[in-house]
Amino acid sequence: MTVYKLSLKVMKSNIGPMALFLGIFIGISLLAASSGGNTAEQLFTRSRVPIAFIAEESSPLVAGLRTEVEKIAEIQPYDDDSEILQEAIFYNRISHIIRIPSGFTRAFLAGDEAAVITYTGQSEGRAMYVDLAVENYLNTLRLYRIFTPDMLLEEMISHAGKDLEQRSKIKLLTDIDAEGFQADQRDNYFNHLIFFNYQAYSLFAILILGISSNLMVFNSRLIRMRQACSPLSSRKQSLQLFLANFAFALFCWLLMNAVSLLFIPELIGTSSMYLFIANSFLLCFWASSISFFVAHLTKSRNAISAITNVISLGSSFLAGVFVPQYLLGAAVLRAASFTPTYWFVLANTQIARAGGTVSSVSSLASQNELLASFGMQIIFGLTFLAMALVLRKKRALAAA
């Protein structure tokens, strides 16, 4: 195992930058997961968005609208100062502004054209619910105005308020109260998912960076020529080299999962934990294979970081690490299914789904799906490993 030992020695000399990167990427994972992570998901949920409500006139109609909006949004105390409002939108302190222009009440009651002006920040999806509430309120009042013109405005408003309180009952098939489920289970479910999904970026990135810079040493022409003289077959050399790098990968994997579990202690000991970690192990395997392959593609040390970004960040975008897969288009997902990251994320989603209380009924079906996702990752790993070995062999021959 001379090559194996030598390779570990090279890594040891490289320990400073590697520790730096490991720290950074673990930090990134934690930051991202704790910052509410799955933001695209929140985009479409009915969470209370912070908004500003600017009324240029006061009337019972406007007060009623404010009450209605307040049911689904957090009205922040902002004055009508466009510079301050602009800043607030810029920094995402509020995601929506509703402005009632003066003369709105009169125009609305007279049946003339009347409009509330809204300015949308970045969370368009969530603001959609606010706009919907405004439209529903005003349209309900419109119906009262048309059909019961003798009704007092106050009475119309109180009726409209009651009408809009009507809600359908949403239930889960397994008879768990949907509201309760959404609040607790689902949050957990997504938090776990984020921690593990982010590994597809962070663990992958550190492995490409680390393994490439380790192998950089062996890629120099002179060293390759020297190695070619050795009585050890080139296949054995390559395999030992891969093993050494895989040992490094395992170390990163262990550390990353240990830290992840520290932050989600409620997961420890559950069957989901074992599945999540098994999936993460597969990630570790195919990410090492790809890194091993990529390391043979470049000779420039400074290009490594650029390549790392393209591969790890690019596949993460494509395969739904940062946003849930169902929000990406079908065509994108089809393309993404040619990356192992897609199968990794898919497996995580399947585990989270089956692990929760959701569809234990369909667990058998989902296990088969899960095995397929695992299998795909193994195939990707083996393919890239084979490709890397072929490439090494060719290089060795070229050197000799």
Add this chain to the structure above:
Amino acid sequence: MIERIFFYRLKTILRDKEMVFWTIFFPILLASLFRIAFANLGQTAEIFPIPTAVVDNEAFQADSAFREMLAAVSVDSGDSEALLDLSRVSREEAEELLLDGSIYGFIVPGVEMQLIVDESGLHQSILGLLLDQYLQASSTAGTVISRNPAAAEDFMRELELRTSYIRTEAIGKNSPDRLFVFYFALLAMACFYGGYYGLIEAFDIQGNLSPRAARINMSPIHKLKALLASSSAAVFIHLCSQMVLLAFMHVVLKVRFGAQLPLVILATLVGSTLSIALGIFIGTVVRGSENFKSGVVTAVSMIGALFAGLMLPELKYIVSERFPLINRINPVNLLADAYYALYFFEGFSRYSQNLLILLLFTVFFTAASYFFMRRRNYDSL
């Protein structure tokens, strides 16, 4: 002498083809991937029609208004933008359909209208909203008709004539856009990849670090002049690569730089210069192997880009709000923020403020590197 150094540096840098290639193409590749992945994010085209089922029970048969409403929004109505792909089935069939994933949920009509789903998500929320609206409208209809029985006929018609009472306007010059937070962070990160060019400059000018530098140190040129001449070559090449990226974003990805393109280019020039100054600074002041220094450059650009919102736009806001100082000195964020300010704000105060800080950094790093390497003599190389 200066121009000779400049031209020879150009040649030397261009010889590392892989690095030049990757620094130009990595942001282009990433931007394209991002664009492809998020092209239909937020677009509804792929969401509708939502496969749904309704349980065909007695309550459903009795409620003609509900049947009409569902018929009007489902594919069978012939509307190409219909909301629902609705099937009328028995309760058992509905459960089966839900379990095998062919529908997102099913409706059980009754005194209490129910929506049964097996997980929550966007489609399920929309189904919920649709039912809510129906219930709310029924409640309104109840009140209206009890007060004015004659209204019953016209009510449905008026209900469908839903009026829009909202006019959306942009608060800044353009509407804020998460996509642009990403593009600008990427542009800024690519800019700070110039740090690697700076690093090479640092290696090639300090006699104890590379044979090439040893040779240059033999020449009687002033160190500052040599440094400026050779780093100008690096800035030139890096700026060219940034221009390729800008052009790609502008022409292919349609990022709206607008009439302020010259100001965008100015910001890029300042960013390029700073990134190379930063690379030289790291190459001279930081102690450690070449590998370690290169790691520091990577770390600066990655962490900087992370806080500027590259991986997650929200992070930019969280950091800016909770730890304002970090992003006030994070060069990647300052540059990304300058681009974004040009895009969003009418005035230029924020833009020029950011640029000023970047320039101060440039001067500081250049001066510090110079003072560190000046008057160095080597006994033996």
